[in-house]
């Protein structure tokens with residue numbers, strides 16, 4: 405189990421990570437999402453010991469994470485870090501050896517990984533001879549080469565084509581099935597929603613929502629329904645606590661998106677719709693992670709910016 409407890413990091417006056425806590429269990433895939441400059445990379449660097457936090461703690465299996473613990477982690481840093489002139493096979497063996505893997509074990513692991521990543525015939529090439537997407541695969545292989553117990557991946561899917569995304573997702577899923585915990589950042593929210601057991605949304609250095617996507621949907625969120633009725637507008641007035649969010653005129657009906665107050669039973673809404681005219685469609689609207697993300701990152705921006713000390717030259721603008 406990996407835990408961050410109350411981690412805070414400042415760069416001068418700027419609070420990049422603010423009292424951040426999260427945990428990722430064994431065999432859990434955790435998606436770390438947030439707007440540009442929200443603090444994801446800083447958090448991951450602290451997790452790996454590349455940066456030191458000003459307050460808080462990184463814990464691994466119930467104890468403060470030390471160098472040994474971190475050696476058992478696999479890391480794909482934002483700045484990447486392959487040697488462009490070095491041959492791929494040689495480089496991966498070297499990185500595994502740095503992490504304490506015996507030479508023959510490393511050599512076998514590298515051959516397996518090259519095959520897994522579809523690079524079996526490129527092992528003798530220099531990194532710089534590969535396409536960017538393939539360099540990315542080698543970078544991921546480098547994070548996996550010492551059979552890590554935990555993976556920290558900064559934007560591992562960026563730059564991969566859809567086939568590469570699926571291949572990497574499967575490689576990670578295999579590790580997860582073997583009990584490896586994975587924390588990765590991504591701006592590809594559809595992918596995060598598809599792959600992750602849990603997500604954490606970070607805004608201005610703080611976790612503003614965390615849990616499964618299903619849990620995030622339920623957290624204090626008004627329920628929305630789409631109702632298409634062969635009648636004019638205004639029928640929703642019959643049910644107190646129903647607010648019309650959008651209306652869309654169709655050939656045979658008016659499709660109304662409504663938000664229900666907690667007191668409203670959706671059956672009342674259906675009854676009112678049927679009383680108004682023939683009901684062509686009636687369904688709850690499930691927000692995607694993109695919808696949830698937009699909601700939580702756009703809430704209370706005035707409050708979120710108040711704990712940073714903005715400098716006009718460097719201030720990030722939340723999306």
Ligand SMILES: Nc1ncnc2c1ncn2[C@@H]1O[C@H](COP(=O)(O)OP(=O)(O)OP(=O)(O)O)[C@@H](O)[C@H]1O
Pocket residue numbers: 415418420438439440441442443444445446447718720
């Ligand atoms: N070395 C540094 N010196 C000063 N400020 C920094 C430094 N590194 C990061 N920051 C600031 O800390 C904040 C968090 O940055 P960080 O790179 O962790 O965000 P991020 O969520 O990874 O963003 P992105 O999605 O764009 O990669 C930003 O405001 C950034 O400008």
